[in-house]
Amino acid sequence: MDSVPLGDFRAFGRFLDGGMFGVGSSSVASLILDGESGELVRAPVKLGKKGGAGAADLRSAMALKSHSEAERRRRERINGHLMTLRRMTPCTDKLDKAGLLAEVINHIKNLKSDAIEISKFCTIPSDTDELRVEVDGEGANNSSFSVKASFCCDDRPELLADLKHTLESLQLKTISAEISSLGGRVKFVFVMTGEGVNNDLERHLFTTSIHQALKSVLDRASCTDFLPNACFSGKRRRISPFESSSSSS
DNA sequence: GGAGACATGCTGTGGCCGTG
């Protein structure tokens, strides 16, 4: 009977995987501990109901092999992504996996706070939907005044046309418009004027109507039908090895 | 320097669960 020293057990598994025994079962179940020598020895093949290596044995051996290979692929995916994180995050060469993840979390937090600081000075879309309408200044003749409206949401193909149509329906004159887009998010900053607005009440109604109109655009933009990840359900999504490797390149 | 303790990582396996 073949015997395998404990220390060489993994090599023995690879030996089996190499196809030496047909359906190479690397299963521990096919090994037994020899009481006398203290070594793992290959167990005799169990006889199936009809004699010889039964079909059930064959199937379970194949399932076991496929299971261990799947687990190996899964670990390779995990480690591949960890390697990608390591490359993307400074000063993580010496860290273990837990340390690496902790450092990545810190790094992301820092990047987010940096982004927030930068967004104070630049028109950068934020992570959260926002809508702000405020009085920007009064016209010279006191019968017109300007309104600054900022508007941030997920980008979608119809958004610009929708916004244009909405603003036109309010009969506003656009003085300036800034549009920025980042990571599927978009931010608009408009400065608009309205004519014939003579008192505080009319101004209030004017800004309110702008706010409501833009709110309706925002609501349409926030509708889940437009979200790129709307196709995700509660199911666990299966990812092919090609998909997973492409993200780490 | 060597032995032992300890931490970390890798691998295979069993079990569970969701999906088709």
Next chain:
DNA sequence: CACGGCCACAGCATGTCTCC
């Protein structure tokens, strides 16, 4: 029911640290 994915566990290898 078969399959794939996730998780926990055990066993082992390797590196590092501490103590003698």
